[in-house]
Amino acid sequence: MGGVAAARSTMEHIADAADQEIKSIWDDAQRADGPPKFLDEIAAESSLLRREQYLARTTEQEVAVQPKNDVAVPTLAERIETEHQAVLTAAQKGLTHALKAGQLLMDAKGTVAHGEWAGWVEANCSFSLRT
Numbered sequence: 001m002g003g004v005a006a007a008r009s010t011m012e013h014i015a016d017a018a019d020q021e022i023k024s025i026w027d028d029a030q031r032a033d034g035p036p037k038f039l040d041e042i043a044a045e046s047s048l049l050r051r052e053q054y055l056a057r058t059t060e061q062e063v064a065v066q067p068k069n070d071v072a073v074p075t076l077a078e079r080i081e082t083e084h085q086a087v088l089t090a091a092q093k094g095l096t097h098a099l100k101a102g103q104l105l106m107d108a109k110g111t112v113a114h115g116e117w118a119g120w121v122e123a124n125c126s127f128s129l130r131t
Contacts, residue, residue, distance in 0.1 A: 014092050021099055 105121075112120045121129055 014088060014095075017092075018095050021095075 108120070108124075109117055118129055121127075
């Protein structure tokens with residue numbers, strides 16, 4: 001599998017996993033108190049991954065074009081691939097941490113008395129309820 005095809009496959013795998021995790025949390029939240037606001041941000045991350053997949057497909061032909069300076073192509077291509085893989089890894093890690101934080105927030109909310117959640121978040125977190 002070529003570099004572009006492998007990257008596209010990796011992006012599709014990450015996006016599919018993110019979609020499944022979002023659906024799972026969403027379903028759990030629907031059974032509880034309703035969906036937490038952070039799911040909107042996670043869905044946006046998933047959309048960005050889907051956009052990356054689209055861009056990878058539409059630029060595949062451009063990658064196949066050989067530039068005039070063939071000597072620098074392998075090194076440049078390797079650097080591009082390395083940076084692209086770093087982006088995918090960072091996106092996956094970011095999404096994983098967002099999901100874990102969201103689950104912990106849902107767990108914490110279950111321990112707080114009705115009407116005291118905003119105060120708990122303000123006293124214990126470095127972000128607001130809107131984050």
